[in-house]
Amino acid sequence: MAVSRSTGSSRQAGIPLTALATLGVLVALAVIPPLLQAAGQEFYLTVATRLVCLAIAAVSLNLILGYGGMVSFGHAAYIGIGAYAVGIPVHHETYGDWDLVASYSGFFHILLAVAVSALFALVTGALSLRTKGVYFIMITMAFSQMAFFLFVSMETYGGDDGLVIDTPSEFPGVDLGDPLSLYFVCYGVLLAAVYLVHRLVNSRFGMVIRGAMGNDARMKAVGFNTYVYRLTAYVISGAMCGLAGALLGNFTTFISPEMIDWTRSGELMFMVILGGAGTLAGPVAGAISFIVLEEVLKHFTIYWHLPFGVLLVLTVLFFRGGIMGMVRSLEERWRG
Template structure:
């Protein structure tokens, strides 16, 4: 029964997402298209964090760095679009955002993965804060105030300035990443990664180079987060250091835990639940965070495997 409910919710939710833009326009509520686009993008960021947190057991408190780097790469390329040929194109800006984020993740991971526990958490946070203050100091790109993009990236025949087209791009990217993540975590690499999460010493004794596996997962996670940042910059047409702040890392972590760590669709459910709760409570009171905090604690206590765990029978493979 629970398995049937899970299928109905997941497939019904996907069907609703597919028809949301025309449905919102028909109801005269077009702003829902933009709002859900933001949810899909943050869900993409949460999915990237879940790869290392839920499957690798790596508690990174600096994941916002890759989100912000991806956004700033797109913003800077847009800023210089009149000087640098082709930088306004999404086919250049998006891969560049993913590449720079991956390179930073490689450097961060190469250092932080030599530690564990609270030391790992603090090093990832320290790297994120370094990037945050670096962009705060860049006055040419707006400093603390951020910078406005001239326009959304050009994507050939796809008009990203149209909210519906942008929404479907965000949805397709999220689904593609979920599919690739499913294939990855059910491959030999994913099995080793989960083994490392459970008992790294035993995996080393079996002959696996655990450091390399964790580093590859860390880089892949940063790359996907960079893509999410590139999409966020295009959605808002604005880039600021707030995307890099440690509180953003905390929000992504809450989405993963709330939705269900170590599950494919869990972070997506967590992103929707977190942002809907935030939006609803903000309409009721300006001190909505005081209400949201205990509510999230209650949800986590009652659903220890997250929202996705409520829909999945015990012992069932994710």
């Protein structure tokens, strides 16, 4: 009793450091890139936009990987699907054919990206979730390879060479062609995604998938059909990642199957682990560190993959818990 009271009171001693770090990360993203843009450093705004898009994808992956223990090695597929959900309607609206999907409307693009991603996640997830462990890792990767080869073979949309998105998604009152507007739209979506994940993982639903990660057999014994819960989480994650892809497509204005390459999925996983899997701000912090590091190293050497790879290995070997894990242990040391 005494023990629980003492930990209880130490928690109440102030705002937890992890919450502060979460807030700090999100506020920094709201303030710094626009300021740099205002200072004439437009390059940094483009870096930040890509960063925020990938952060959304990392947040979506964290929902299933960090909280559900589902190691998806194929999440880049959803980025590709989302991006093509913008590229294909724009292509047809510009060049004709396929009137059914031809559209410049941003709402249509978003709807298509989310719906197709969710459907892809539902079908592949229903099969993948029958497996466990390394089999799950490999089957999710196999499905993303299927998506990869599907887009490669679609000659109409450029196949291997990719597709140029001639005009950004159109929303009433917002011009996504304007870099700053696009950035804030992406940032708004990121906030919504982080909030959604926060609400989800702390709900009854979230407790079930977290419980299933810890001990699946026990959750089943308690009477939960964990398969359905996991599949639901998998579909939500896929849809969210599809949305990130639609935004990324608007940002890059050039999309290609290369976005779905398995190494891209590996990078997303790295972002989550680097930031701290199973923490709210971890994937965002991971995406920031990943992209900033990438840009800095690129600046110094064309061989930037070498230090980057070394860092990846060292992170896995020695930096367990990631950035947010470090924040948490700092907090524990502070509070005694």
